[in-house]
Amino acid sequence: MKIFFVLNDTHTIIDVDPDRRVVDILREDLQLTGTKEGCGSGECGACSILVDGESRLSCLMLAAQLEGKRVITVEGLSVGENMHPVQEAFVEHGAVQCGFCTPGMVMATVDLLNRNAEPTRSEIREAISGNLCRCTGYQKIVDAVEVAAKAMKNEELRMMGKDR
Amino acid sequence: MPAVPTSWSGSDLTSPVRRFAGSLICLERIDELKSIHEADGQIFIGSCVSHTKLMENLLIQKNFPLLIQAVKVLGSPPIRNMGTIGGNICTASPAGDTLPPLHTLGAIVEIRSIDSNRLVPLKGFIKGPGKTALQKSEIVYGVWINTNQDYNVCHYEKVGQRKALAIAIASFAALLKLSESGIIEKALFAWGSVAPVIVTSQEAEKMLIGKPLTAESLKSVVPLVEKAVSPIDDVRASAEYRRMVAGNLLFRLLQYGNHGST
């Protein structure tokens, strides 16, 4: 089955069995191995992607569901060599240890900050509650999300010519 | 070829799907199944409304805060983005978080096939764990709930092993109408995860009418609740623990009383 969708801002056509899992298409067919598979059953969030701007689990999505959708994976966040502010904050603030949960955490964070530019710590915890991390103990991830929120806010102000 | 309809997030379906040989019909792009609207004193919730959309909907927030409380603790944010109310109902799990609230709210399930249309109360729709009244080639179109709900207290609580992504060990939905002086004028209760299907107890509800909302009143109906449930032992909890929790959850209602606990 031919499927047309927009992947990381690029029009994409794939010809796959409609019941293949999206995580397998991304990782195996399209070599986008940033998206991880932890549990394969919806419980760890490592496979999170954005579909039409909303976080979804690619291990619970089948190919046919991609038709006409706008998909962003972790590979689609950076611009050239420049990391996304969320990625930068994660690296700078010790939110990455083994890194396996990171792509999913980052996608959940981007989803959150798109909806809520100034989340409280408890709102951050709630937003990443579907993402498991075996390493960090979550504190540093919450710290990083706070920093990312501020950085994105400042960047927005700068763009509006209101640099402080 | 056999066909399995699915609203599809596939959150319940995708693991078995890998072993499933038939055809899948994806309902997620049918607009009318994603609608929430009011008609003749009732609110219709289409089967493909996601939990996230339900939580964000103003009609639901205004009329059925109980349902919002339940959906807020369902799964995790991405599960709520993907999972639907229709999928939750059709899964017919005793732990389904929308089921106790939908029971107390008296939800009616609208079932459709190509040439038929029928309405079944939720209570009759769910026959057992994973078993529903759906016939071959029928789908759940949506649910209808009356807006003239006569209560001023609502409570949903799930007892799980952790906060997020917890499958209920026991869950409890309650609607109360309290008079200004704190007398219970109406009570509706439903428990999840403590029997093969959602448990209700009209006996307990009736017995509380006319009584003040105090620990003493609630204590008097605990034996009725313990009798109504038929829990199992499983990896998450023992039957005995579930029975005890089902009774004890009633006492959470004290926080809404004028006089607090006695």
Ligand SMILES: Cc1cc2nc3c(=O)[nH]c(=O)nc-3n(C[C@H](O)[C@H](O)[C@H](O)COP(=O)(O)OP(=O)(O)OC[C@H]3O[C@@H](n4cnc5c(N)ncnc54)[C@H](O)[C@@H]3O)c2cc1C
């Ligand atoms: C990690 C994880 C955590 C979860 N946590 C919770 C939780 O805390 N609480 C909870 O209640 N549930 C939980 N669930 C279960 C599930 O997400 C919900 O029940 C969800 O509402 C299912 O909706 P769906 O659209 O994904 O259904 P699907 O998985 O697509 O379908 C489920 C079943 O219903 C049938 N079906 C679906 N829609 C229709 C329809 N309109 N007409 C006829 N048949 C239909 C399908 O054929 C299938 O048999 C969890 C699931 C996962 C994977």
Ligand code: FES
């Ligand atoms: S791999 Fe998808 S949630 Fe764990």
Ligand code: FES
């Ligand atoms: S950094 Fe290792 S799982 Fe999160």
